[in-house]
Amino acid sequence: MSYLSVFYAVLFYLATLVFVAGVGYRIFLYARTPAPLKIPTTPAPTTRRGVALRMLREVTLFSSLFKANKWIWLFGWLFHAALLLVLLRHLRYFQEPVWTWVVWIQPFGIYAAWAMLIGLFGLWARRILVDRVRYISSPSDHLMLGLLVAIGVSGVLMKYVWHTDIVALKAFTLGLMYFDWQPLPADAMLLIHLTLVAALMIVFPFSKLLHAPGVFFSPTRNQVDNPRERRHLAPWAARLQSGDGS
Amino acid sequence: MADFDVPELKEYPVIPPVRVGMMAHSKPYVAKPDFQTPLGFPGELVENWEQVAVEKMGELVGKYRGLRVFLDSCVKCGACTDKCHYFLGSSDPKNMPVARQDLFRSVYRRYYTVAGKYFPKLVGARDMTKEVLDDWYSYFHQCSQCRRCSVFCPYGIDTAEISMAAREIMDTVGQGQKYCNEIIGKVFKIGNNLGLPEPALRDTLEGLEEEVKEDTGVDVRFPLDEKGAEVLLVTPSADFFAEPHVDGLIGYAKVLHQAGISWTLSSHASEAANFGMFIGSYDNMRKLALRIRQAALDLGVKRIVFGECGHAWRVAYSFLNTLAGPFDFLDPRYPVPQHICEVTYDLIQRGALTLDKSANDHRVLTYHDSCNVARASRMGDKPGGQFDIPRAIIRAACNHFHDMPADTIGESTFCCGGGGGLLTDDLIELRVKGAMPRMEALKHVVEQHQVTHLAAICAICKSQFSKVLPYYGFTMDQIVSVHQLVSDAIVLGPKD
Ligand code: SF4
Ligand code: SF4
Numbered sequence A: 001m002s003y004l005s006v007f008y009a010v011l012f013y014l015a016t017l018v019f020v021a022g023v024g025y026r027i028f029l030y031a032r033t034p035a036p037l038k039i040p041t042t043p044a045p046t047t048r049r050g051v052a053l054r055m056l057r058e059v060t061l062f063s064s065l066f067k068a069n070k071w072i073w074l075f076g077w078l079f080h081a082a083l084l085l086v087l088l089r090h091l092r093y094f095q096e097p098v099w100t101w102v103v104w105i106q107p108f109g110i111y112a113a114w115a116m117l118i119g120l121f122g123l124w125a126r127r128i129l130v131d132r133v134r135y136i137s138s139p140s141d142h143l144m145l146g147l148l149v150a151i152g153v154s155g156v157l158m159k160y161v162w163h164t165d166i167v168a169l170k171a172f173t174l175g176l177m178y179f180d181w182q183p184l185p186a187d188a189m190l191l192i193h194l195t196l197v198a199a200l201m202i203v204f205p206f207s208k209l210l211h212a213p214g215v216f217f218s219p220t221r222n223q224v225d226n227p228r229e230r231r232h233l234a235p236w237a238a239r240l241q242s243g244d245g246s
Numbered sequence B: 001m002a003d004f005d006v007p008e009l010k011e012y013p014v015i016p017p018v019r020v021g022m023m024a025h026s027k028p029y030v031a032k033p034d035f036q037t038p039l040g041f042p043g044e045l046v047e048n049w050e051q052v053a054v055e056k057m058g059e060l061v062g063k064y065r066g067l068r069v070f071l072d073s074c075v076k077c078g079a080c081t082d083k084c085h086y087f088l089g090s091s092d093p094k095n096m097p098v099a100r101q102d103l104f105r106s107v108y109r110r111y112y113t114v115a116g117k118y119f120p121k122l123v124g125a126r127d128m129t130k131e132v133l134d135d136w137y138s139y140f141h142q143c144s145q146c147r148r149c150s151v152f153c154p155y156g157i158d159t160a161e162i163s164m165a166a167r168e169i170m171d172t173v174g175q176g177q178k179y180c181n182e183i184i185g186k187v188f189k190i191g192n193n194l195g196l197p198e199p200a201l202r203d204t205l206e207g208l209e210e211e212v213k214e215d216t217g218v219d220v221r222f223p224l225d226e227k228g229a230e231v232l233l234v235t236p237s238a239d240f241f242a243e244p245h246v247d248g249l250i251g252y253a254k255v256l257h258q259a260g261i262s263w264t265l266s267s268h269a270s271e272a273a274n275f276g277m278f279i280g281s282y283d284n285m286r287k288l289a290l291r292i293r294q295a296a297l298d299l300g301v302k303r304i305v306f307g308e309c310g311h312a313w314r315v316a317y318s319f320l321n322t323l324a325g326p327f328d329f330l331d332p333r334y335p336v337p338q339h340i341c342e343v344t345y346d347l348i349q350r351g352a353l354t355l356d357k358s359a360n361d362h363r364v365l366t367y368h369d370s371c372n373v374a375r376a377s378r379m380g381d382k383p384g385g386q387f388d389i390p391r392a393i394i395r396a397a398c399n400h401f402h403d404m405p406a407d408t409i410g411e412s413t414f415c416c417g418g419g420g421g422l423l424t425d426d427l428i429e430l431r432v433k434g435a436m437p438r439m440e441a442l443k444h445v446v447e448q449h450q451v452t453h454l455a456a457i458c459a460i461c462k463s464q465f466s467k468v469l470p471y472y473g474f475t476m477d478q479i480v481s482v483h484q485l486v487s488d489a490i491v492l493g494p495k496d
Helices: A003-032 A048-061 A063-068 A070-094 A100-129 A131-136 A139-160 A166-177 A188-206 A208-217 A235-244 B033-039 B049-063 B065-073 B085-090 B097-112 B114-118 B130-139 B148-152 B159-173 B178-189 B198-216 B245-259 B282-299 B310-324 B340-349 B371-376 B385-397 B425-434 B436-449 B459-472 B482-489
Strands: B231-234 B303-306 B365-367 B453-456 B479-481
Touching (some): A003 A166, A063 A070, B033 B178, B049 B097, B085 B436, B097 B114, B097 B130, B097 B159, B148 B159, B282 B310, B303 B340, B371 B385, B385 B482, B425 B436, B436 B459
16 A cells, blocks of 8 residues: 555545544534524525525525525526535545435436536636625635636646546545555546545635535624514523523 | 715616725714713723723624534635625725625734744734724724625625624724713713603603694594503604604504504613614613513513614614514514514505505605615515515505616615714715615616606615705605505594
């Protein structure tokens, strides 16, 4: 086993650990922090079911973003939908045997890589060309786009230009999962791709990528509009109440 | 008329190019110690304020889930950048909602996140400095907490929540805003925002009785502190004398009179608005809300009804039960509280009121959805009732009604420009500029449909429009109360 394989094996364990623990900790914090006041942005659903539907529309269709700006919506949605497909396509590296539907989406996954890049470039172009968006961008915003673009480009290059040994790669990933380490093919493009992915996983819990879990905890979107029907009282607010006896 | 440029109303709305620093000079007066201490805040900027501010920030982030999630989740997509009326009217980029949040977020990052501690430049994190505090004081008092931005943000990030937290932090270090804090103090001491003591209130109400008697020949009562009335009416104190507010109050009195519902005002709770919300102070908001509970208990009423006031209705609808509940001593057949529009609408539905629409034929109306009614409350039992019910009342009372363009009403409504504790003369430039998008939409229907009047159900909107309409070539009496229209149309006396 080469040092390289060991290095990448350790890197991926580390990245997974940081990702899971980091995001898990944020989710724990979100869940533990009380929401003392009812603040849904109205018109809001008056039932739990309605809220679930509102949430579903937000995370699958980006409905608020659609209302806000068609360009951002187009590029943003394209990027996210394509990213999802690409990720699902990558499932095949983690399964033996591969599920049928994962096999079935493989060809679409390839196009999705292009769609993902188009979405990213669109978002990046806005960041540079629209003065308002340029004003609010910090270096990390560009860096994040750069990272995602580089991951996409290196992936596409492996598909079309510098092929890698897929079978060996799959053995490596399966080996990681079952703690039975296998050698990693030492192709430059693959190593670049994997390094960038690990980097993304590591920065995830410390960056704006937290919007992914955050969206589910946003009280303006996930609260039921029923303050007159049900009294809503957070623990720290309830303590104030017993404090003065009313 | 003004020593600043009044924005030009364009044919079509235009997003202005950013002009850095255009509104940096706009600041409200700082609250003096006499206004700070009754609210439990230090009189002036405390010595180690940087540290106090940062600690308070940590405390608030731990207490409010919204704040924590909003600070983490923004992706700087820019979807909100053109949504704030203050940005559209002033072109100052710090009035873009995301940039306003960043004034707060940059400090939060610096002290409370790994990225901000080790790579401040990379993620735009900043120390808490006097320069930052000055920016906060300017720009968190250029947010009317209207929540328009939160409608459009893919994560529902609500800049209003962040500006409330920022104001609470500023109060905690001793840098309060005079207008809000002085008013809260008055409510604690005297009972209402205007500082009207009980005898003056009683006098005013007697005057109104006489006035209505003269106009209509009917004895419509304006009761104060009457024990055993069915309804406690809580309304903004502007309703007691300012135009057009008072015409709204006359309208409520006529409706309740005609429906045979006994009611009373309370001198203890003679104010519906709760400015505790504007400064983000849960404690003050709660103290103000408890007055209303006490008044309801003292007077032994069965129902609580709120008059026309936008932010008051937000606090009433969304928070009253939380802050001052439970209200199990009231009649369970009615929601607590109710909005006067809900009461009137129900009566109209049941055929209990006779309205002569032709009485309003000299007016062609449009309706301004007040921001906090539209995006932070509801009326009736269906989502969106807050849009339909006031319009249904207007249509029942008038023959001529036209809505402003769809993207400027309903959930997308533009703020009047004076909400959130900004209705003070020291901020007049901001108020005029912030009113621009609403004025543009109004101009549209004035030209298309010969609209003559703008109806509203918020005391702040009414005061703000009376003041800013003239800057845009309209007249101050073009703003009317919804219940003023009802008042003019209602046929008093026995039903035939
Ligand atoms: S719309 Fe929301 S996520 Fe996008 S920049 Fe504005 S606050 Fe941030
Ligand atoms: S809440 Fe309203 S005033 Fe404040 S930033 Fe958002 S749009 Fe502007």
